[in-house]
Amino acid sequence: MTIEDLRAQCLCMTGVYEDFPFGEEVAVFKVKNKMFAYVPLDNDPPTITMKCDPVEAVQLRKQYASVQPGYHMNKKHWNTITVDGELDEVHIRELIEDAYILVRKKLRKSDRLELEELDNTPD
Numbered sequence: 001m002t003i004e005d006l007r008a009q010c011l012c013m014t015g016v017y018e019d020f021p022f023g024e025e026v027a028v029f030k031v032k033n034k035m036f037a038y039v040p041l042d043n044d045p046p047t048i049t050m051k052c053d054p055v056e057a058v059q060l061r062k063q064y065a066s067v068q069p070g071y072h073m074n075k076k077h078w079n080t081i082t083v084d085g086e087l088d089e090v091h092i093r094e095l096i097e098d099a100y101i102l103v104r105k106k107l108r109k110s111d112r113l114e115l116e117e118l119d120n121t122p123d
Helices: 003-011 054-063 089-105 109-119
Strands: 016-019 026-031 034-040 047-051 067-069 078-082
Touching (some): 003 016, 003 026, 003 089, 034 089, 078 089
Antiparallel strands (some): 016 026, 047 078, 067 078
């Protein structure tokens, strides 16, 4: 996966937008002002830091060398993945979706309902 692939995967989910609160070299992905992932735009190989269930976060770190505690984030809830081929593209896409879902579940009820309406709007 390239940096553009990571960005596209994050942006394809309902209500997600890209922000640059840390400068133009780090793309931050949010839903309703809540961050669920970020991608440094100059890393080679690419990396993505994303929200993760605490139990799963530890399991992933034990299983894969390319998964480390979240860089500059709460190590309990965030992982940084180096996209070097150890995790396949499908698994990375699933982890991005999981991060989005974790954050979306914690939103205010009114925000969750608004996103559900958008989910059900025909394209």
